[in-house]
Amino acid sequence: MVAPLSSQLINLFAALLLLIAFAMLSQRRVLSLINLYALQGLVLALSTATVAYSTHQEHLYYSAGLTLFLKVLLLPWILHRLIRRLNIKWDVETLINIPTTMLLGIVLVIMAFNVALPISQMAGTFTRATLGIATASVLLSFLMMITRRKAVPQVIGFLSMENGLFFAATSATYGMPMVVELGIALDVLVGTVILGIFFFQIREAFDSLELRHLERLRED
Amino acid sequence: MEIAWVLGAPLLGGLLLAFWGARRWAAELNACASFFTLLAAAALTVHIIEHGPMLRFGQQFFVDSFNVFLVALTAFVGFTTSLFSRPYMRIEQEHGKLTPNMLRLYHSMFQLFIFTMLLALLTNNMGILWVAMEAATLTTVLLVSLYRTPSSLEAAWKYFILCGVGIAQALFGTILLYFASEKLLGAGGQALLWTHLDTIRTQLEPTVLSLAFVFLLVGYGTKVGLVPLHSWLPDAHAEGPTPVSAVLSGLLLNVALYAVIRCKILVDGALQSHLAGDLMMGFGLLSVVVAAFFLSRQKDIKRLFAYSSIEHMGLTTFAFGMGGPVGTFAALLHMTVHSLTKSAIFFTVGHAAQKAGTQSMDRIRGLIRQSPTIGWGLILGTLAILGMPPFGVFTSEFLILTTAMHHQPWATPFLLLSLAVAFAGIFGKVQPMVFGETTVQPLPHRPALVPVFVHLAAVLTLGLLIPPYLVSWYHSAAALIG
Numbered sequence: 001m002v003a004p005l006s007s008q009l010i011n012l013f014a015a016l017l018l019l020i021a022f023a024m025l026s027q028r029r030v031l032s033l034i035n036l037y038a039l040q041g042l043v044l045a046l047s048t049a050t051v052a053y054s055t056h057q058e059h060l061y062y063s064a065g066l067t068l069f070l071k072v073l074l075l076p077w078i079l080h081r082l083i084r085r086l087n088i089k090w091d092v093e094t095l096i097n098i099p100t101t102m103l104l105g106i107v108l109v110i111m112a113f114n115v116a117l118p119i120s121q122m123a124g125t126f127t128r129a130t131l132g133i134a135t136a137s138v139l140l141s142f143l144m145m146i147t148r149r150k151a152v153p154q155v156i157g158f159l160s161m162e163n164g165l166f167f168a169a170t171s172a173t174y175g176m177p178m179v180v181e182l183g184i185a186l187d188v189l190v191g192t193v194i195l196g197i198f199f200f201q202i203r204e205a206f207d208s209l210e211l212r213h214l215e216r217l218r219e220d
Numbered sequence: 221m222e223i224a225w226v227l228g229a230p231l232l233g234g235l236l237l238a239f240w241g242a243r244r245w246a247a248e249l250n251a252c253a254s255f256f257t258l259l260a261a262a263a264l265t266v267h268i269i270e271h272g273p274m275l276r277f278g279q280q281f282f283v284d285s286f287n288v289f290l291v292a293l294t295a296f297v298g299f300t301t302s303l304f305s306r307p308y309m310r311i312e313q314e315h316g317k318l319t320p321n322m323l324r325l326y327h328s329m330f331q332l333f334i335f336t337m338l339l340a341l342l343t344n345n346m347g348i349l350w351v352a353m354e355a356a357t358l359t360t361v362l363l364v365s366l367y368r369t370p371s372s373l374e375a376a377w378k379y380f381i382l383c384g385v386g387i388a389q390a391l392f393g394t395i396l397l398y399f400a401s402e403k404l405l406g407a408g409g410q411a412l413l414w415t416h417l418d419t420i421r422t423q424l425e426p427t428v429l430s431l432a433f434v435f436l437l438v439g440y441g442t443k444v445g446l447v448p449l450h451s452w453l454p455d456a457h458a459e460g461p462t463p464v465s466a467v468l469s470g471l472l473l474n475v476a477l478y479a480v481i482r483c484k485i486l487v488d489g490a491l492q493s494h495l496a497g498d499l500m501m502g503f504g505l506l507s508v509v510v511a512a513f514f515l516s517r518q519k520d521i522k523r524l525f526a527y528s529s530i531e532h533m534g535l536t537t538f539a540f541g542m543g544g545p546v547g548t549f550a551a552l553l554h555m556t557v558h559s560l561t562k563s564a565i566f567f568t569v570g571h572a573a574q575k576a577g578t579q580s581m582d583r584i585r586g587l588i589r590q591s592p593t594i595g596w597g598l599i600l601g602t603l604a605i606l607g608m609p610p611f612g613v614f615t616s617e618f619l620i621l622t623t624a625m626h627h628q629p630w631a632t633p634f635l636l637l638s639l640a641v642a643f644a645g646i647f648g649k650v651q652p653m654v655f656g657e658t659t660v661q662p663l664p665h666r667p668a669l670v671p672v673f674v675h676l677a678a679v680l681t682l683g684l685l686i687p688p689y690l691v692s693w694y695h696s697a698a699a700l701i702g
Contacts (some may be wrong), residue, residue: 057407118427122401136393145385154381161388169395173402176395177412180347184391187354191384194358198365198376205370214374 006054010171013047014130017167021140024160025147026103027094034079034158040163041071046205048170058179060170070185071163077190080198083152086203090096093150101147105140112136123172134168151202151209157193222267223281225260226291226338230298241324247306250327254295254302257334257561261295264288274489275344275415282344282415286697287675289554290478293556295657297470297563298334300671304567305463307665311574312461314664322366326461333359333467337475341489346412349479350387350394353443357383364460373456377578382452383442390439390479396432397486398465400425412515413516417478420491429490436483437499443476445530446537447507457526458579462570465522469529470563474555477533481540481701488702500541505631507534512638520579521569524649525562529603531642535635540701544625550619552618553686557679558605564675565601568594571667572653575660580647586658595654597672602650604679606643612682 020040025032036062045068052060107158112135120128148154162184176184199209206213233253240246259513265288266504268274273284282292298579309326312318318326336359340352359379365376398412404420405411417424445453457465479499487496536558539551555670571594588595607618617639624632625643682688686694 004470109251119399119431121395122425122428131621138388142385145381151377158381158384158388161385162391165391165395168392171397172399176347176398177345177407180345180351180412183348183351184354186349187358190355190358194361195380197362198373198380201365201368202377203371205368205373211377213370214377216598 005045006050008051010047013043014133016043018133021137025144026098030152031081034076035154038072038076044081044163057174060175063175066185069170107138108139112139134171136165138164146184149211167204222260222264223276226264229260230331230335234328237327241327242320246327251302253298253331256502258295258299260290265292279413280344281342282411284698287341293559294337294471301463301466303668304671307668310665311663317367329363340475344392344415345412350391354387361632363464364456366461371497372459375459379452379456386439386442389435397427417486421486424490426491429487433487433496440479442658444473444533446503447510452529454523454526458520458522466563466566468561473533479530497541497543500537503540504534504541509639512642515642521581522579525565545698547623547700549694551583551618552694552697554616557616557682560679561604562673564672567672568597578638582677584653586656587654589658590660592670599654600676611684612679615683
């Protein structure tokens with residue numbers, strides 16, 4: 001059986017993930033956002049490793065390692081390099097109405113728990129209680145993507161959505177098959193690199209990474 | 221063995237072109253790789269027709285009559301597009317729109333894009349299907365922004381973010397699917413194999429599967445271009461280079477719909493109800509109606525035909541949703557004829573826009589005077605896509621409408637009205653572009669218009685008389701889908 005300690009650890013990590021999701025929602029500095037993203041990856045890797053340890057699922061160790069390498073080291077490194085090269089390291093975004101966004105976030109969390117309830121009752125995993133939190137962090141990242149007006153924060157929202165999905169996969173089923181996880185990791189990596197190229201193209205064309213420049217194609 | 225060739229040819233082509241994509245003979249190499257893909261796909265098709273469905277490489281790849289037909293279509297349109305793109309891209313280069321590096325990117329990504337679509341079609345693993353669909357977005361995102369104009373960057377950004385968010389929903393759906401199947405098949409790679417899922421589909425947990433299907437439909441539906449998730453599609457089609465518009469419209473939308481259908485088969489088995497079909501009919505009908513009414517407001521020629529793609533994919537989704545032997549048969553036929561016709565139209569539209577130096581429809585006039593082949597190609601293609609007899613689109617639309625009258629009579633007035641509105645919208649705009657006083661300039665290179673007429677001839681043949689072996693092929697595919 002699963003030791004109560006690791007079950008409590010998982011719950012702790014889940015709570016941390018939710019907290020980080022809210023922190024990202026209200027964080028205005030690009031640099032801190034990237035650090036938060038790296039922290040989210042670290043918590044994710046730790047919780048995956050804990051699940052692996054307590055259920056003796058060997059493949060989960062690999063996916064924890066993959067998460068550690070990709071989401072804590074490689075992607076944040078690419079993003080850091082990117083914002084240094086683009087010279088937006090100290091960019092501060094003016095977010096309107098942080099309190100409203102936070103309240104909306106709380107509503108989303110309640111909704112997520114309701115959606116996840118029937119599924120987590122069916123799940124046989126000991127991590128099933130965290131499924132609600134996983135769904136909540138997916139929705140919160142989604143909210144973040146909607147409220148951001150700059151390109152880099154929007155992409156971090158996108159990446160953290162993928163983190164939420166990954167967490168959902170671990171808590172509902174002890175992770176996807178390895179070949180699929182590798183494929184997803186490859187897609188995320190290639191996607192980030194392509195976006196990096198893309199940022200330079202956007203900046204070259206508009207002299208800024210504000211997304212309001214990208215709102216001209218409309219139906220008239 | 222054939223599977224390895226089908227996947228290997230475009231992959232190798234893409235890698236070689238990543239190095240040599242800017243050489244003088246790169247376009248020929250591109251066409252050559254596509255030709256090998258077509259040959260391999262033909263061999264695979266013959267094999268499937270003779271020996272029936274097959275599983276290969278530790279059951280990771282699965283081919284039956286449903287996906288082999290899409291593989292053949294993808295390889296064929298990929299090949300003709302590569303022929304069309306040779307003079308087209310050369311003219312673009314001469315107009316100063318492309319640097320050698322951009323051309324290299326274009327050639328390499330074109331082949332890799334074909335590879336990801338073929339991988340999505342051939343894989344037996346629902347997880348790999350997701351990975352390949354996402355990779356298809358990634359390979360085309362830089363192609364949409366190839367010209368680096370502000371509007372093309374905007375289109376590419378929209379494409380990336382919307383399809384990315386959409387595909388994330390599909391990932392959640394896939395996780396739920398795995399969650400349901402893992403209980404019966406055990407953890408590990410087997411639990412996401414479609415053939416395994418298919419054998420136990422009646423035992424899958426209905427609540428989880430219905431939730432999963434909603435996510436999968438929304439996710440892959442974004443890539444099909446179903447309303448209200450369609451807003452990336454007209455931008456991406458209008459701003460990218462025309463060969464890319466042709467393959468996006470003619471192939472990618474089909475492949476995304478294929479993913480939805482594979483999921484629908486599983487969900488139908490688990491639910492024993494018509495929920496999946498009803499959802500697809502709803503989304504499909506909405507797409508047909510909305511796209512038809514948007515058509516008349518378009519000013520850009522490529523946007524016009526992009527909306528027409530949304531309309532036709534909506535119609536196909538609706539027909540798959542109705543199901544039944546005739547409905548599914550009509551949907552498969554419609555997929556085929558739409559692919560062929562729409563890519564042919566984009567070929568002519570691309571050259572028309574090059575001749576006029578603009579994509580604005582008000583400023584393209586009198587194509588037929590200056591170059592009869594482009595003019596005739598455009599007008600015939602337009603008549604074909606509008607469902608005029610004797611073209612194949614007429615046959616499939618007729619079948620869809622009559623089936624709808626029998627089984628879903630409430631939907632028929634909406635469909636008929638939308639088709640009429642679409643006719644007025646498109647024909648009224650295309651006619652002055654083709655006939656009348658000319659304003660367009662001759663092209664510096666001879667365009668390759670043989671593909672246009674080959675496609676239109678195929679669509680005409682499908683309208684006049686579908687070859688018997690093709691009928692039995694469609695029937696067996698329709699029987700699989702149910």
